[in-house]
Amino acid sequence: MAEQPIAPAHGSVGPTPAQIRRWRKYLADERAEAEIYRRLGESSTGRQQEILLQVAAAEGRHSQHWETKLGPHAERTVGPSLSSRVLMFLAEHFGSVFVLALLQRAESRSPYDGDADAPPAMAADEAVHEEIVRALANDGRQRLSGNFRAAVFGANDGLVSNLALVMGAGATGMAPTMVLFTGIAGLLAGALSMGAGEFVSVRSQRELLEASSPxxxxxxxxxxxxxxxxxxxxxxxxxxxxxxxxxxxxxxxxxxxxxxxxxxxxxxxxxxxxxxxPGEHVALGTDLGAAASSFCFFASGAVIPILPYLIGMSGIWAMVVAMALVGVALLITGGLVGLLSGASPLARGLRQLAIGYGAAIATYGLGLIFNTSVA
Structure with a gap:
């Protein structure tokens, strides 16, 4: 049976079925957001815990608003959106940094802007919540940025450079063993280069700080x-x-x-x-540790394009599988960068994929030009 508008007192017009559906969605989302913030708060400590629990209480007040608007129609609830359910799961089982980054994006898309049924104070609350989440997420980004950036970009460099190398070598008609050895050489050369560069960078920065310290x-x-x-x-x-x-x-x-x-x-x-x-905010780590980390990060990405050759594949199918494996890895690394920066994970993942595949296709084309196989 279709929803019937509420018969309000004093002859005023009750909510329409469309309003009821929209309000139920708002109610479900507000309840889900309150639960997300509550779970994040319970897994946090100190100042962050206090802030998150207060935001959860504010989302609870928003829920009360929609319950009042719905009246008896609030008894029939709808489930939260898929994104809200995913966030609740992440808030329960994973760290808060990436969840807060996702929440920042969600809070920036307030459905109350321009909705006459939502009071201006509620829309203002959502804008304030975005800034609160942005500040909390930034704390986590600051803690993760150094090591996380080195891990993601080191692995990404390995993925793109070695895929391009393997595709170019494979297109020339080299034997599979030669393509494999070329990929291994590219892995070692790139990883050693990354490690050496990181060693010099950290050592130089440390020496500069020591020269500048009182x-x-x-x-x-x-x-x-x-x-x-x-x-x-x-x-x-x-x-x-x-x-x-x-x-x-x-x-x-x-x-x-x-x-x-x-x-x-x-x-x-x-x-x-x-x-x-030096101030306590300077945390460079050791030069040897940074070099070893960069070596491992690059190698972890560079090994993926040669996996098909390691298990005995050859020819076009080995390159297709390498492209597929690297494509999945690029989507993951790009999505993680998007999460950390507060941007769309899908957009950043697709951008990384386009860059990686673009480099691979370009070197494959060059390999075809120098193809050594017999017609």
Missing amino acids: TQVTLAVAPDLDLDANELELIYKARGMSPEAAAHRAQERLGHLDCDCDPSLSFKDPAPEDEEG
């Missing part, structure tokens, strides 16, 4: 400074302190003050470096 010289020479014309204040001014703050810090180092207690101090840099060395 030393303990002010503590060592402070007793011998000329108190009437000392240059200790200039050190702190050079580090970004205001003249007043520099004078205050110099007095501390000379032993005339025993605490940094002047509330009027102003700094150009809100977190200037002192004699203690």
Whole structure:
């Protein structure tokens, strides 16, 4: 039986069947979002847990709004969308970084914009929730960005470069064993190059930071400074302190003050470096560790295009299987990059696929030009 509009009091017009269907969908989605935030909050700690649980409570208030609007029609519920069910599963079983990235995209597409049945305050709440989720997701991105970026892009480089190499070699008519050896050589050459480059990069950055870090010289020479014309204040001014703050810090180092207690101090840099060395935000890791990671990440991607040859395949079918395997891997790596950046995983995956296949097709065409097989 079709839904009948509610007969409201005072002769006002009740909701139409279309409104009822739309409100039920809103109610289901709000309940699902409240559950997602609740699960994320329960798996988090500290400040993030408090924020997520408060957002869950706000989504619960939105649910109450639609329950009130629906009245008796709220008793017949509909299930949440597929995307909401997937997010609930991810929130329950996986870390919050990628779930928050997906939630950021979901919150940016508020269905309440332009809907006269949704109060402006609710649409405003959704906009605020997007910014809250963006900030929380950014914390996770900052923690993951270095290692995750190295892993994804290292593997992606291996996938694309070795697939192109194998396709080009295969198109020339080389024997399957020669194509395999070419792929292995490409794997080792690329992985060693990546490892060496990462070693030099991290070592150089560490040396640069060490050259820029403050030393303990002010503590060592402070007793011998000329108190009437000392240059200790200039050190702190050079580090970004205001003249007043520099004078205050110099007095501390000379032993005339025993605490940094002047509330009027102003700094150009809100977190200037002192004699203690580089700030805690610098986390480079070791150069050898970075080199080993880059080697492994590249090799993990570069081994995929040669898998068909490792199991004895040859000819066009080996290249087709290599293309298929690499295509799946490129979709995964591109999707992960999209998740981390808050962009569409599908769009980023397809972009990675297009780039990888474009390089492979180009080298395959060049291989055909130099084909050595007998007609």
